[in-house]
Amino acid sequence: MPTTLTPTRPSTATPARNPTAGVRQSFLLGEIRGHAHTLDVGVRGRVLADLFLEQSALPGVLLTDGGAIVGAITRRGYLDLIGRYCGMDLYHPRPLRLMADRLVRERGQVLELPESTLVDEAVRRGLERPRELIYEPIVVVGESVRLVDFEDVLLADSEQTARRNTTMRQILATVREGLLLVDRNGQIGQEHSVAALRLLGRESFHGLAFPELIAQLLGVEAGVLAAGYLETLFSRRVVEGLVEQINPLRSVELHEPAGGSRRLAFRFVRGMVGCEIRHLLVHVEDTTQRDLLAQQIALERRRADERVEVALALVGADPEAVTGLRSLLELVAHELSQPRAATGEHQLARSLHRIKGEAGMLGLVTVRELAHSLEGALPNGDVEGLRERLVAATADLGELVDRFIRLGVASGESRANRAPASIDSAPAGTEPASLDPVDQLVRSAEVLALEVAAAMGKQLRFVAATETERFPAAVRALARGAVPQLVRNAVVHGLERPADRRRAGKPEIGTVQLRLRSHVGGWHEIVVQDDGRGLDEDQLRRRGVALGLPSQLLANPRGLIFVPGFSTAQSVDIHAGRGVGLDLVRAEVEAAGGRIEVHSEPGAWCALRLLVPEPSP
Amino acid sequence: MKLLVADDSLVVRNAIERAVAGGVVTAVVRAADGADAVALFELHRPELVTMDLTMPHLDGLGAIEAIVAIDPAVAILVISALNSHATALEAIRRGACGFLTKPFVEAEVAAAIEELANHAATLRADADSA
Numbered sequence: 180m181p182t183t184l185t186p187t188r189p190s191t192a193t194p195a196r197n198p199t200a201g202v203r204q205s206f207l208l209g210e211i212r213g214h215a216h217t218l219d220v221g222v223r224g225r226v227l228a229d230l231f232l233e234q235s236a237l238p239g240v241l242l243t244d245g246g247a248i249v250g251a252i253t254r255r256g257y258l259d260l261i262g263r264y265c266g267m268d269l270y271h272p273r274p275l276r277l278m279a280d281r282l283v284r285e286r287g288q289v290l291e292l293p294e295s296t297l298v299d300e301a302v303r304r305g306l307e308r309p310r311e312l313i314y315e316p317i318v319v320v321g322e323s324v325r326l327v328d329f330e331d332v333l334l335a336d337s338e339q340t341a342r343r344n345t346t347m348r349q350i351l352a353t354v355r356e357g358l359l360l361v362d363r364n365g366q367i368g369q370e371h372s373v374a375a376l377r378l379l380g381r382e383s384f385h386g387l388a389f390p391e392l393i394a395q396l397l398g399v400e401a402g403v404l405a406a407g408y409l410e411t412l413f414s415r416r417v418v419e420g421l422v423e424q425i426n427p428l429r430s431v432e433l434h435e436p437a438g439g440s441r442r443l444a445f446r447f448v449r450g451m452v453g454c455e456i457r458h459l460l461v462h463v464e465d466t467t468q469r470d471l472l473a474q475q476i477a478l479e480r481r482r483a484d485e486r487v488e489v490a491l492a493l494v495g496a497d498p499e500a501v502t503g504l505r506s507l508l509e510l511v512a513h514e515l516s517q518p519r520a521a522t523g524e525h526q527l528a529r530s531l532h533r534i535k536g537e538a539g540m541l542g543l544v545t546v547r548e549l550a551h552s553l554e555g556a557l558p559n560g561d562v563e564g565l566r567e568r569l570v571a572a573t574a575d576l577g578e579l580v581d582r583f584i585r586l587g588v589a590s591g592e593s594r595a596n597r598a599p600a601s602i603d604s605a606p607a608g609t610e611p612a613s614l615d616p617v618d619q620l621v622r623s624a625e626v627l628a629l630e631v632a633a634a635m636g637k638q639l640r641f642v643a644a645t646e647t648e649r650f651p652a653a654v655r656a657l658a659r660g661a662v663p664q665l666v667r668n669a670v671v672h673g674l675e676r677p678a679d680r681r682r683a684g685k686p687e688i689g690t691v692q693l694r695l696r697s698h699v700g701g702w703h704e705i706v707v708q709d710d711g712r713g714l715d716e717d718q719l720r721r722r723g724v725a726l727g728l729p730s731q732l733l734a735n736p737r738g739l740i741f742v743p744g745f746s747t748a749q750s751v752d753i754h755a756g757r758g759v760g761l762d763l764v765r766a767e768v769e770a771a772g773g774r775i776e777v778h779s780e781p782g783a784w785c786a787l788r789l790l791v792p793e794p795s796p
Numbered sequence: 797m798k799l800l801v802a803d804d805s806l807v808v809r810n811a812i813e814r815a816v817a818g819g820v821v822t823a824v825v826r827a828a829d830g831a832d833a834v835a836l837f838e839l840h841r842p843e844l845v846t847m848d849l850t851m852p853h854l855d856g857l858g859a860i861e862a863i864v865a866i867d868p869a870v871a872i873l874v875i876s877a878l879n880s881h882a883t884a885l886e887a888i889r890r891g892a893c894g895f896l897t898k899p900f901v902e903a904e905v906a907a908a909i910e911e912l913a914n915h916a917a918t919l920r921a922d923a924d925s926a
Contacts, residue, residue, distance in 0.1 A: 407885040414888070415922065418915045421873065421894020421908055425884040 204343045206335050208301045208317070209294025213325025217241045220249065224270040224278060227257060238316040238328040239289075242279055248324050251289045253315050256282045286312060294321030302336045305329050357463030360450070361389045363413055365406065368458065378443065378463050380433075389461070397431055404428075412447055413456050419449050430466065442467045482571065485545045489579050492542040497619040500659055504537045508546070508573040515553075515566045528557060529763045536663030539630075540623035546572055617650050617695060624662050628691050631670045638677055638688045639670065645695045653794040654703045657771060658695065661764045665707035665787050666691065668761070673711030673785050683782065685710070701793035708786035714740070714779040737777045741765045764789070797913055798823045798842035802833035802859060803875065804851045808898075812846055812875065815905035820913045830854025834862045841867065843916050844909065849876040849887060857883070857890055864891035869923035871916040873908055875900065893919075 218227060218240050231237060231254055239253035252275065260266050260278055270278050290308065292301055296319075306313060316326045347370065351358065357375030360368035365388040376382065379396065389409065394402025404427035411417050423429075428445035435441065446462040493501060511530050531554045538546040549569055556562045625641040632639045650658070669691050674680075677687040694706040719736040732739060741761045768775050773791035799821045801812050806828075813824050825840050827833035831853040837845065845863060849856030856876065863870055872892040878884060884895050893915060896908050 404881050404885065407882070407889075411885060411888045416891065416893055416919065417888060418894045418911055420911055421896070422888065424897045425878060425881060425888075425895045427881040427885075 204339055204346065206298040206339055207294065208292055208296040208298060208319050208327065208332070209321050211298070211319075211327050211331050211335050213319055213327040214238060215241065215323065215325050217243045217248065218275060220244045220276040220279060221274045224273055224275060227252065227275060227278075228261075228271060231257065239326050241318075241324060241326060242275060250279050250283065251316075251318055251326055252279055252282060253289060253326075255315060256286065289315065289318050289326075291318040291320060294319050298332060298335045298339055301332050305332060357461075359384065359389075359461050359463075361409065361459045361461055363456075363458075365389045365391075365409055367392070375463060378465055380435075393428065396433055401427065401431070408447075409459065412449060412459055415456070430470075440467075441465055442470050482575070485572065486575050486579065488545060489543060489576055493579060496541050497616050500537065500541060500616075500619070500623075503656065503659070504534065504541065504543075504546075505573070505577055507534055507537070508569070508576065511553075512566070512570045512573050515562060515569070528554060531557070532763060533660055536667070537659060540627055540659070540663050542623075542626065543576075546576070616655055617645055620655065620658055620662060621645060621693060621695070624666050624693055627663055628666050628670055631667055632674070635671065636676060637670065637674050639674060640688050640690050641693070642690060643693045643695075646697070649697060650695065650703060651794050653771070654791050657767055657789075657791060658705050660767060661705060661789060662693065662707065664761060664764050665705075665789075666693065668787075669707055669709035669711065669785070673709035673713075675712050703791045703793070705789040705791070706786055708784060710784045713781040713783050713785045714777070715781050737779070740777070741775075797821055797844055797916070798825065798840060799844045799846065799909070800825045800827060800833065800837055800840065800842040801846050802827040802830070802851065802856070803846070803848040804828050805848075808848070808875070811900075811902060812905055815902040816909050819906060819910060821909065830856065830859035833859045834866075837863050837870075838866055843869075843871060843920075844912055845870055845872045846875045846905075846909075847872055847887075847892065849874060849883065857887055860887060860890045860892055867923075868926075869916070869919045871912045871919055873912050875905070 214237055216230065216234070216237060218230070220242050221244075227240065230240065237254065239251050239256070241248050242250045242252060257278065260270055260281060290304065292304065296304075301317065305317060308315065314329050316328050317332065319325045319327050351370065351372040354372050355374055357372055357378040359371035359375045362368065367384040367387055367389055371384060376384070379392065381387075381392070384392070390402045390406035393405040408422075408425075408427055411422055412419065426445070426447070428443075430442060430444050433441045433443055442465070444464045444466045446464075448460045448462065449456050450458040450460055507530060511527065511534065514527050514530075531550045534550040535547050535554070538544075538550060549565065549572055553562060553565050553569065556565055621643045625643065628639060628641050674689040674691070675683065675685075680687050680689065690710045692706070692708045694704065694708070696704045696706075698704065714737055716736040719739045720733055723733045723736065723739045723742075728739070728742065732742065765775055768789050768791060771791050771794070773789060776788040776790070777785075778788065779785040797820050799816060801809050801824060803809050803812070809826050809828070813826070816824065821844065823840075823842075825836050825842060827836050829852045833845075833847070833851075834854065847856045847860055851859070854862075856874065860872055860874075863872065868891075870891075872894075874884070874887045874892045874895045876884075876887075876895070876898060878895075878897045887895065893912060894908065896904060
């Protein structure tokens, strides 16, 4: 008899499964109750028969020989032998040794496993046995030796599975994310998180394939892309980490049936079994809040940048110019919120055009672009979003202007103190050169000219001549409105591109001159002159005809440039304007009692000369 | 390992070559259009390829198909602007192993090429046993 078993002592049945196992999901063979009845091999068969009769639950006995455990006889084995022809007569009177030898010869040794074996493994080993031996007990060896009923092992395995399922179900019920499994055919697995149903608005995924679900939620095309993407993830050729960027469901917008929308993010992870891609774990997250926050942050950042831009522009700017601009902005913002009559439209357009020019001169790029957008949006009436931005820009500008004016008010006041009534009564030479408003005007005009030229690929030299120390505030205001328009026109319409200039025998760098002069007779002159292509009267007349203008206007082609909407540019862009510029200038000049002269030599130069009388006190 | 870079922009080709310098790539072959890419692939048989999708003469999709036909074990990374998911998925279907979108930073390319190189061994094994 092989002595493979080395116990220290026989013992009675060990305690039932450890009650503190709790949530543990893996049991050991040693924790299952067993039976440790022993009989010596010399004992007669009848004793075993009586024992089996008396203890109906006993699956078998361990056999000892001189104290050491040498084998086992199971109930089934015993019954098998006894049931044969003359079995009882053969085995009952004789020692158990005989029965044991016979059983070993026919069936082999009883399956023996250490008590540290996992129940999963024990079940597997047990089920590997020949069919007639599958339900035979197992000898469990450890501190002691026991015989364990295979039914008890199977029961332990069931309990283990049940616990694992419960734990899994608890996890799936608790997690906030949507989790689900998809197989190679796109079928959604039965186990998924409760949140998945909620996020995807379904009562159940039963029988639903993932691409189909996506098609229901996001449309047919999305469903096709989803199917395609799953295909790539299941392909062995594809590197999982290198296709994340082409995930078509990376961030999608889901429209609720009741209105409103949510943003969802889908992520996919391969589930590998060995080298095989068995399934995909799909992770669904609601990113609505997160995306909204990101948008708000971006908006705030942009506003902050704009405020910095405004602040920089205000440093060194003429306070009067800035205050004037601000008033205009407030007026426009107010106008836009009222229901507008058709006549009001035109005035509004002019105001926006003016804001464009002045903001441009001050270097307030964002305000200028906003005004340009509004100008374009006005005809359609689609202004709400832009209006809100204008209101925000006005508010920001206003706040910063207040602060800067307060800081700069000292210099403003000292100037006012020196000039009791208005600046024009100050004696010559007493003005601080750096804050001279005329200088401001000139510098701004230069900046504008160079900027527009650069944007159009033209080259220019800006020359300014101011032969006055006194320009009345009213005339200065007029100049602030008119000069940007005149300068812009000179660069956009007047100056040719360097290549064209070269071909015409002119120097590639054009010249734009700004002259501000006060005459002794009480006239103030503002002249903007360029050495560009001059006014081509034929071209002007042709455009006038094309626009259907009346013949008396066509009789004086040079005057056509003042007609609203006349712009002879090929396309409208922010620099060329929409034809609202010169008419506004003329209107202002005429309102001040002045006039505009247009001088030009076609192909050579063009000059616009504004003459404004001294304002009446 | 040898790398074939196929892109019609000189700036991009330079950027990719710079990105892989000092790594597992020891030689770089450059192509500016799809037809050249296939021809150079045939000649040099690199293990790794980066492919732009919009190129003259033979576009990226066609080039991928042709290259995989020559050597099924080649590891191709598409580096292109993502204009259409459908096109991107088609590129994978034709045999590409991954997709990096433009604009990219050099660190991204370096990391992607490293992953691609690791993957190339798997592809070689699959192809040999097929």
